[in-house]
Amino acid sequence: LKNADNEIILVSSGAIGMGVGKLSLPNRPDDIPTKQAAAAVGQCELMYTYDEMFSRHHHTVGQILLTGIDVEVDVERALALIREAAEQGFTQAAVKMATVYRNGEGVARDPHKEIEWLEKAIALAKRDYDKSGKIDDFVCWMGLQLGAGLALCALGKTGKAKKLYGDVIKRAKRLQASRDTETSVLAGGTLADGYDAMGRFLEHIGKNKKASDY
Numbered sequence: 731l732k733n734a735d736n737e738i739i740l741v742s743s744g745a746i747g748m749g750v751g752k753l754s755l756p757n758r759p760d761d762i763p764t765k766q767a768a769a770a771v772g773q774c775e776l777m778y779t780y781d782e783m784f785s786r787h788h789h790t791v792g793q794i795l796l797t798g799i800d801v802e803v804d805v806e807r808a809l810a811l812i813r814e815a816a817e818q819g820f821t822q823a824a825v826k827m828a829t830v831y832r833n834g835e836g837v838a839r840d841p842h843k844e845i846e847w848l849e850k851a852i853a854l855a856k857r858d859y860d861k862s863g864k865i866d867d868f869v870c871w872m873g874l875q876l877g878a879g880l881a882l883c884a885l886g887k888t889g890k891a892k893k894l895y896g897d898v899i900k901r902a903k904r905l906q907a908s909r910d911t912e913t914s915v916l917a918g919g920t921l922a923d924g925y926d927a928m929g930r931f932l933e934h935i936g937k938n939k940k941a942s943d944y
Contacts, residue, residue: 737820740780748772748779805836816850821858824851825874832881841885848878865913868905872898872920876927888935895931898924 731738746765749772750758759765777793784791809830815823828847831840855871875894882891902921908914929944 742776742780745769745772745776748775751775809836816847819854819857821851821854821870824854827851828877841881845878845881845885848874848881852878865905865910865916868901869916869920872902872924876923879927879931883931883934888931891931892928895924895928899928 746758746768749755749768749770752771752775753768755764755768759768777791780791812823812826812830816827824847828844828851829835830837831844831847833839852871852874855867855874859867859871875898879891879894882888882894899921902917902924905917906914906921908917925944929941932938932941932944
């Protein structure tokens with residue numbers, strides 16, 4: 731995964747289990763002091779194991795220790811971290827910011843800010859696809875455009891919505907012609923979603939006859 735240029739965060743337990751083996755204990759302890767002792771020994775062994783395994787692939791590992799305050803629900807802090815990640819170019823963080831403003835998660839609902847973040851997410855998803863060429867990234871990019879179209883329609887920005895739907899149909903149709911079966915099938919699914927969205931859009935603006943073409 732890392733060699734495929736993915737950012738990896740591994741959430742791992744197992745320190746006690748590693749410690750039990752290292753200390754040759756007959757079974758997993760039940761009392762807190764023995765658990766702590768096993769975890770203290772096991773954590774060193776666990777990190778050594780990770781370091782050895784990842785080093786074979788030329789990757790350096792690090793460790794972050796979390797306390798209770800790090801995992802308490804703090805909406806303001808969580809939003810700040812998500813926003814920072816989005817501004818640093820993480821696509822899914824930008825998607826989450828759009829969701830936050832759509833649903834009013836810790837903030838007032840704001841469809842205009844939802845669209846702003848969706849537009850940023852679309853740009854990032856396009857970057858991801860341009861870089862990877864993977865069909866999964868294409869589907870994500872097109873899915874975001876379809877979602878943005880719905881949000882734009884809700885604000886009466888039908889011209890922009892129609893342009894997004896048309897772009898999805900055009901790109902998906904082109905990719906459906908691929909000789910790769912998986913690419914063709916997934917692009918076909920996206921094309922069907924694009925047709926459906928365009929048909930619903932045309933009905934929404936009262937062009938029922940034209941909608942039937944989709």
